[in-house]
Amino acid sequence: MTSPKKKLLRNFAFLGPTRKTRHIHSPRVVGSRGESAFAIRDTFLPKYPEIKSLMKPDPNLIWIVIMMVLTQLAAFYLVKDLDWKWVIFWAYAFGSCINHSMTLAIHEVSHNSAFGHYKxxxxxxxxxxxxxxxxxxYSISFKRYHMDHHRYLGADGIDVDIPTDFEGWFFCTTFRKFIWVILQPLFYAFRPLFINPKPITHLEIINTAVQLIFDVIIYYVLGIKSLVYMLAASLLGLGLHPISGHFIAEHYMFLKGHETYSYYGPLNLLTFNVGYHNEHHDFPNIPGKNLPLVRKIAAEYYDSLPHYNSWIRVLYDFVTDDTISPYSRMKRHQKGKVELD
Structure with a gap:
């Protein structure tokens, strides 16, 4: 006979969390700074020394990114004379997958996975x-804020991955949560300005200048439809899209006591294994390509954790379950010295 605990975890892993496995998190759960990831690293490396050999750049990432950029350039050319309805259709059906995948390539690059830490x-x-x-x-700004997310996961006023109090208060019904999911890219873009604004660096200025020059070139060479396709692909791909399930799957507390979750479904093939999120937080210096090996090496640990096999199911459960909202995150009051980029 299967124990209730094993049955609960099995349902969570293969079917997505059911109402019986949920825990209400409103108002937001508040705790102190956790050191679990550091403790896991200290425990795992002596026990599994082969994990350290996985901490190296992934040169394949460079070629994959180059091919993705060239693919989108070809798409910009192909859509320039299409009817508007087809521009938007292909922006969602094709461009959204490329652009969301590219944001996760940038996530990899922010961890220096392309050329290594010495470069x-x-x-x-x-x-x-x-x-x-x-x-x-956004590439440079993302790196600055994402390092805070790893160092101070859930820290109040530091980790901008945590929704604002307004988001938790307002987007609390099925319809409003649905709108929140659609508008996720806008909240991710503007949330840092309210939670943890930082002075602009010269690299951010260069990033902005390079991007604006590129956008202007696309507009003058290929026309407005190519420019709209590019921007719509990003907006749609980061909003109501199957891949966007990872935004919620990673840290929303569908189960009490579990702050971070992995996803082991097929969309990892398009997202540089970002679904291996427990593994990523435990070993952020390991590129996504090698995260499945981390799970394989330390299977006795990772296989016992609740995980997802469907990001679409995560989105559906988040929107329809009235016990889950943007408040369903662990929020910590940071103690001690804080070092920000």
């Missing part, structure tokens, strides 16, 4: 190149 500036320039088909400059 960190090469990664910054390459991130700007990867940024081009997205249309909006």
């Amino acid at each position: 960190s500036m090469w990664n910054r320039w390459f991130g700007m190149f990867a940024n081009l088909p997205i249309g909006v400059p």
Whole structure:
């Protein structure tokens, strides 16, 4: 006979969390700074020394990004004379997948996975190149805020991945949560200005200038339809889209006591294994290509954790379950010294 605990985890892993496995998190759960990822690293590396060999750049990432940029350039050309309805159709059906995937390539590059830590500036320039088909400059800013997310996960006023109090208060019904999912890229873009504004750096200015020049070139050479296709692909791909399930799947507390979740479904093939999120937070220096090996090496640990096999199911459950909202995150009051980029 299967124990209730194993049955609960099995339902969560293969069917998505049911109402019986949910826990109400409103108002927001508040805790102190956790050190679990650091503790896991200290425990795992002596036990599984082969994990350390996975901490190396992924040169294939460079060629994949180049091919993705060239693919979108070809798409910009192909849509320039289409009817508007087909421009929007292909922006969602094709461009959205490329552009969302590219944001996750930039996530990889922010961890220096392309050229390694000893060539960190090469990664910054390459991130700007990867940024081009997205249309909006964000590669450099993302790196600055994403490092805070890893160092101070859930820290109040630091981790801008945490929704604002307004988001948690207002987007609390099925319809409003549906709108929130559609508008996610806008909230991710503007949330840092309210939670943790930072002074602009010279690299951010360069990132913005390069991106605007590229956008202007696309407009003058290919026309308004190509420009709209590019921007719509980003907006639609980061909103109500199957891949966008990872935004919610990663840290929303569908189960009490579990702050981070992995996803082991097929969309990892398009997202540089960002679904292996427990593994990523435990070992952020390991490129996405090698995260499945981390799980394989330490299977006794990772296989026992609740995980997802469907990002679409995550989106559906988030929108329809009235016990889950943007408030369903662990929020911490940071203690001690804080070092921000």
